[in-house]
Amino acid sequence: MIRVGIIGGAGYTAGELIRLLLNHPEAEIIFINSGSNAGNKITDVHEGLYGETDLVFTDELPLEEIDVLFFCTAHGDTKKFMESHNLPEGLKVIDLSMDYRIKSDDHDFIYGLPELNRRATCKSQHVANPGCFATCIQLGLLPLAKNQLLKGDIIVNAITGSTGAGVKPGATSHFSWRNNNLSVYKAFEHQHVPEIKQSLKQLQPDFDSEIDFIPYRGDFPRGIFCTIVVKSDKPVDELTNMYKEYYEKDSFTHVVEKNIDLKQVVNTNKCLIHLEKHGNKLLIISCIDNLLKGASGQAVHNMNLLFNLEETIGLKLKPSAF
Numbered sequence: 001m002i003r004v005g006i007i008g009g010a011g012y013t014a015g016e017l018i019r020l021l022l023n024h025p026e027a028e029i030i031f032i033n034s035g036s037n038a039g040n041k042i043t044d045v046h047e048g049l050y051g052e053t054d055l056v057f058t059d060e061l062p063l064e065e066i067d068v069l070f071f072c073t074a075h076g077d078t079k080k081f082m083e084s085h086n087l088p089e090g091l092k093v094i095d096l097s098m099d100y101r102i103k104s105d106d107h108d109f110i111y112g113l114p115e116l117n118r119r120a121t122c123k124s125q126h127v128a129n130p131g132c133f134a135t136c137i138q139l140g141l142l143p144l145a146k147n148q149l150l151k152g153d154i155i156v157n158a159i160t161g162s163t164g165a166g167v168k169p170g171a172t173s174h175f176s177w178r179n180n181n182l183s184v185y186k187a188f189e190h191q192h193v194p195e196i197k198q199s200l201k202q203l204q205p206d207f208d209s210e211i212d213f214i215p216y217r218g219d220f221p222r223g224i225f226c227t228i229v230v231k232s233d234k235p236v237d238e239l240t241n242m243y244k245e246y247y248e249k250d251s252f253t254h255v256v257e258k259n260i261d262l263k264q265v266v267n268t269n270k271c272l273i274h275l276e277k278h279g280n281k282l283l284i285i286s287c288i289d290n291l292l293k294g295a296s297g298q299a300v301h302n303m304n305l306l307f308n309l310e311e312t313i314g315l316k317l318k319p320s321a322f
Contacts, residue, residue, distance in 0.1 A: 001028045002307055005066040007081065008073035009034040009057055012163045013096055015046040016296035017070060022052050024300065024314035026307070030066050035059050061085075068092040068303055075099060092306050093126045094299050100128040101195045112302040114311070115139060115250050116199055121305045129302065132294025133158055133215060134192035136224045138199050139253055139271045140286035143246035145203035149232060153209050158226035159216040164290050172217060183217045190215050222291055223262045228284040236277040243273060251312045252293065252301070262287050269297035269315045292317065 004021055008014055009032035021027045032042060038059035043050050045057075063069065069091060071078040079099040087093070093109075100109035110120045112127040113135065121127055130138070137156055144150050162178050171177065172185070190213050200207045218225075232239065243255045253271040260272045269292045276283040288294050297315055304311045 002026055002068060002303065003066045004029050004303075005031050005033070005061070005063065005069045007033045007061075007069065007071050008077070009042070010037055010045050011072055012291055013295040014072035015048070016291045017072060017096075017299060018042065018046060018053070019049060020296060020300045020314055022049070026309055026313060027303070029053075029055060031058050031060065031062055033058055033061060063088055063091060066091065068094060068306065070299060071095045071097060073097055090125070092303075094129060094302055094306075095127070096129045096295055096299055098128075098131060098191060098195075100126070101130065101134075102198060111195070111199065112298070113138060113199065114298070114301055114305060115247065115253055116142060116202065118305060121302055122308065124306070127302045127306065129295065129299045131192040131195060132164060132224055132288070132290040133160065133190065133213075133226075134195045134199075135294050135298065136226045136271065136286050136288045136290075137192075137196055137211075137213070137228065139288075140226060140228045140273055140284040141196075141200060141230075142203060143243045144230065144232075145200045145207060146246055147242055148204050148206075149234075150200060150204055150207050150209060150230065152231045154211045155229040156211060156213040156226065157216070158213070158224055159218040160224045160290055161218050161220045161222040163222045164224070164294075178217065178219050181217075181219050185215055185217060187214050188212060220262075222289055223266045224288050224290045224294060225262045226286045228286065230282050230284070231280055232277075232282040233280055234282075236275055236282075239277075239282060240275050243275065247273075252315070260285055260287060264319055265289050265293070266319055267292070268317045268319050269293045269301065270319075 034057040037057040042055045075097045078095045078097045109126040109128040110124040113130045247253045252269050255273050260274045265287050266289050271288045274285040
């Protein structure tokens with residue numbers, strides 16, 4: 001069994017991670033650290049887990065007792081922890097924050113997008129889990145980068161559910177504001193753009209185009225629906241075959257011939273991609289569940305790779321029928 005520790009256990013991503021790990025046949029949760037909830041039952045916070053666990057939050061860190069440590073912490077906190085603690089030799093780390101997503105000589109974290117870095121992840125000790133928007137957008141673009149076809153600016157519009165704002169209520173996340181509403185935020189300046197560019201340059205070193213990304217706040221709880229427009233003279237059949245070839249060995253990313261909708265991926269670890277041609281414009285539609293494929297599901301996928309398990313274990317989740 002893989003012995004698991006979690007730091008930062010009270011948020012939405014932590015709740016999904018705990019749910020997945022409780023039902024993972026090869027994992028055992030040893031501790032869930034949360035200073036503000038120490039002594040409370042996990043179900044006091046994650047009420048959907050009633051009947052599934054009797055675990056309680058702790059403020060202790062028995063790092064010697066685990067094989068892998070997940071960070072579900074605020075951005076900046078993982079780096080502070082890594083710099084102030086001596087972790088046991090051989091302890092694997094999966095960070096769901098953005099602290100180590102950008103490659104640097106200052107750390108050895110692998111960028112954990114399996115569809116891009118599966119082999120490197122299997123051999124690594126430290127994994128930086130990708131951002132949710134970044135995952136959805138990159139999966140829509142990687143096959144083009146692999147074939148050196150990204151030659152002009154990229155137009156991206158993507159809408160995310162309210163869980164993407166985190167569990168702590170804010171002016172733009174409470175129900176009375178979010179319901180029946182739509183708004184733009186961080187236009188052209190979203191924090192996930194650098195990691196997207198990094199991945200595209202990994203496959204297409206001469207990529208230097210702009211990514212004009214407009215993110216939207218949606219009035220639904222979970223999911224990301226993304227549209228991408230690039231210029232291409234290639235016929236859609238050739239491009240579709242290119243995408244299918246790129247993802248033919250990937251368990252969770254699927255190229256779909258007909259148009260897609262968000263409900264097909266919510267509560268799953270899937271990414272669905274659909275392509276259309278309109279003149280010389282290629283429309284790429286990509287959608288994921290932001291809490292699963294965009295966060296905790298991908299983190300468990302990375303755990304499976306780190307420990308040489310079949311990559312779909314614990315992640316064969318099905319969408320709702322409605």
